[in-house]
Amino acid sequence: MNYFAFLIEHGPTLLLGTVTTIKVLICATILYVIISIIFGLMRLSKNPMIQGTATVYIEFFRGTSLLVQLFWFYYVLPFFGLTLEAFTAGVVAIGMNFGAYGAEIVRGGILAVPKGQWEGAFALNFSPAKRMRRIIIPQIFPIILPPAANLTVELLKATALVALVTVVDLTFEAKQINSITWLSAQCFGTALLIYYIISRFFLVPFLRWLEVLAANKVGKGKV
Amino acid sequence: MNAEWRWEFAFEILPKMLWATLNTIMAAGIGYSIAAVVGLLFLLGQKTPYKAVNAIVREIVEFIRSTPLLIQLFFVYFVGPQFGITLSAWVSAMITIGLHFGTYLSEVYRGALEGVAKTQWEACRALNFTTLYTYRRIVLPQAFPIAIPGMGNYLVGIFKDTPLLSTIGVAELFHAATAVGGYHYRYLEPYTIVGIIFLILSVPAAMGIRKLERSVNKAQGKVKN
Numbered sequence: 001m002n003y004f005a006f007l008i009e010h011g012p013t014l015l016l017g018t019v020t021t022i023k024v025l026i027c028a029t030i031l032y033v034i035i036s037i038i039f040g041l042m043r044l045s046k047n048p049m050i051q052g053t054a055t056v057y058i059e060f061f062r063g064t065s066l067l068v069q070l071f072w073f074y075y076v077l078p079f080f081g082l083t084l085e086a087f088t089a090g091v092v093a094i095g096m097n098f099g100a101y102g103a104e105i106v107r108g109g110i111l112a113v114p115k116g117q118w119e120g121a122f123a124l125n126f127s128p129a130k131r132m133r134r135i136i137i138p139q140i141f142p143i144i145l146p147p148a149a150n151l152t153v154e155l156l157k158a159t160a161l162v163a164l165v166t167v168v169d170l171t172f173e174a175k176q177i178n179s180i181t182w183l184s185a186q187c188f189g190t191a192l193l194i195y196y197i198i199s200r201f202f203l204v205p206f207l208r209w210l211e212v213l214a215a216n217k218v219g220k221g222k223v
Numbered sequence: 224m225n226a227e228w229r230w231e232f233a234f235e236i237l238p239k240m241l242w243a244t245l246n247t248i249m250a251a252g253i254g255y256s257i258a259a260v261v262g263l264l265f266l267l268g269q270k271t272p273y274k275a276v277n278a279i280v281r282e283i284v285e286f287i288r289s290t291p292l293l294i295q296l297f298f299v300y301f302v303g304p305q306f307g308i309t310l311s312a313w314v315s316a317m318i319t320i321g322l323h324f325g326t327y328l329s330e331v332y333r334g335a336l337e338g339v340a341k342t343q344w345e346a347c348r349a350l351n352f353t354t355l356y357t358y359r360r361i362v363l364p365q366a367f368p369i370a371i372p373g374m375g376n377y378l379v380g381i382f383k384d385t386p387l388l389s390t391i392g393v394a395e396l397f398h399a400a401t402a403v404g405g406y407h408y409r410y411l412e413p414y415t416i417v418g419i420i421f422l423i424l425s426v427p428a429a430m431g432i433r434k435l436e437r438s439v440n441k442a443q444g445k446v447k448n
Contacts, residue, residue, distance in 0.1 A: 063426040064418045067386040067397065072418060075410040153289060160291035164390065171294055184301035192290045192298060199289035 006186045010177050014187075017173030018194055024087070024159045024169060025203075028094040029152060035099025036148075040106025041132075054103065061100035067161055069093045074165040090162030098155050102148065109144035110136060141214035149207035156199055170194060233412045236403050240416050243399035248424075250313075250395055251382040254320030258381065259374070261325025266332045284326045293387055295319045300391045312392045320388075324381055331373035335366040368439045375432035379425050386417075396420060 042054035061069065070093040077084060084092065113136050121131040163171035174191035178184050268280035287295070300315040310318070339362050347357040389398035400413035 059426055060422065063429065064421040065383040065386045065397075068414060068418050068421060071397075071401075071410075072414050075404070076414050079411045157289070157291040160293040161387075163293070171291065174294065175297065178297070178301060182305070184298070184305050188294055188298040188301065191294050192286075195290045195294070196286050200285065204289075 003186060006181075006183060007190070010181075010187065011190075013173050013177065014170060014190060014194065017168060017170035018198075020087075020167065020169040021159050021171075021195075022198070024090055024094070024162055024167065025156055027091045028098065028155060028159065031091060031095025032098040032102050032151075032155065035095060036102025036106050039099060039103035040110065043103060043107045044110060058100045058103055061097050062104075066093065066097045066158055067164065069097055070161055070165055086162070086165050086167045089165055090159075090167050094155060094158055094162070098151060098158070101151055105144050105147045105151065106140070108147075109140035112143050113139050139218055142211070142218055142220055145207070145211045145214050149204070149211065152207060153199055153203060156195070156203055160195070228415075229409075229412065232407070232409065233416065236407075236413060237416065239403060240396065240399055240413070240420065243394065243396040244420055244424075246393070247382070247385050247395040247397075250316065250320075250385050250388060250393060251378070253317055254324065254385075255378050255381050257317055257321030258324035258328050258377070261321045262328030262332055265325055265329035269329070269333075284329060287322055287326045292319065292323050292384060293390065295323055296387060296391055312388075316388045316391060316393050320381060320384070324377055327377050327380075328374065331370050331377065332366075334373065335370035336362065338369040339365045368442065371439060372432055372436035375428075375435060379428050379432065382425060382428075383421065 039054045039057060042050050043058070045051045045054075070090065073084060073093045074086060074089040077089075117135055117139065118131070121135045126135065159169065160171040163169050163175065166172070170191055174187045177187040181187070265280060265284055269277050269284070271277055271280075296316065296319045299319045300310065300312065303310045303315070343361055343365065344357065347361050352361070385395055386397035388395055389401060392398070396417055400410075400417045404410040404413040
């Protein structure tokens with residue numbers, strides 16, 4: 001069977017899997033961004049309880065393997081009476097894992113805002129909440145977006161793991177086709193290519209565009 | 224099935240898990256050694272005098288970096304037999320980890336080399352040092368400390384990615400947990416123990432690396448305040 005015949009027969013199945021992969025990517029990205037911001041801010045809190053909670057969360061999720069967390073969410077939580085659907089378990093595990101990494105990026109970004117900005121806001125008698133919202137947060141985006149973009153590409157790659165908890169994504173379909181046809185080079189090669197195309201021609205350009213947008217917004221863009 | 228944690232079961236399976244941990248550490252160690260060398264090759268491949276070669280190597284690195292390790296594992300493991308080459312699970316796992324993390328380490332090396340101030344090169348030029356001598360005595364001793372934190376991070380990274388190897392049947396920690404869990408039909412204790420072992424090993428390692436990073440930054444005079 002040549003490669004074109006393979007594509008015609010199995011291409012649609014792989015594309016269907018790709019749609020699921022993209023769904024996981026989008027849902028997990030939204031979740032991880034929210035978690036990053038919340039825990040990044042909690043890490044900077046002066047209250048030791050709040051800060052401690054965030055530190056434990058971050059160390060826990062960064063210290064264990066994503067696959068272990070994923071299996072824990074999918075196979076162990078039912079023991080406690082909480083049964084998650086495979087898709088939900090995948091999104092939650094990936095979102096929480098990457099949220100831990102993202103929280104550190106957010107924290108670093110907030111700390112990297114020049115001290116004069118904090119002092120200026122203080123001198124103008126802004127409340128702490130307003131200072132964060134109007135002065136500090138808008139300035140962190142050009143700082144955090146480059147590392148966050150790297151993290152998001154890592155997240156795309158991590159979505160492949162959800163196949164191991166039976167989410168029918170691109171990896172899962174590739175595995176299925178492989179076990180039927182044993183044309184490993186074709187099906188895994190195509191899957192690799194699809195991941196590459198998503199990352200190289202869609203995800204990365206989009207994230208670069210966001211970076212430029214954020215830099216322009218605070219007047220740091222290239223003219 | 225109930226949510227109760229059974230200590231006797233946990234202790235019964237613990238020795239098996241600890242043995243499997245040795246396999247995990249071994250896989251991470253061997254994989255890392257290969258990746259360290261492969262990373263150097265990828266770096267050199269991007270610094271040849273031929274622009275076409277550099278571009279091709281660059282694209283290969285990009286390709287490996289932007290595709291999932293899991294499918295790369297399947298690819299290396301399953302494609303060989305199709306062409307009459309049979310690789311054992313361990314060999315394919317080490318090849319894949321070496322290639323995958325080699326691309327990341329090549330970036331670390333590159334960053335470290337670029338971290339050495341350009342004036343150092345110019346001074347060596349002025350002193351009429353050969354390129355080799357410049358690298359050996361001036362640039363590399365300064366680049367190495369910059370690379371240490373990044374290299375350490377990827378060591379921990381490889382360690383945390385070893386559970387993926389269980390998918391092609393490498394008998395490491397996660398594989399043992401799945402086997403034990405399937406045998407007794409109890410996943411609570413095995414997977415929790417795996418998580419704890421990972422925490423015990425990787426949190427102190429990550430802390431050590433962060434400490435190292437700070438001391439390196441201090442030694443380089445790049446500390447804030």
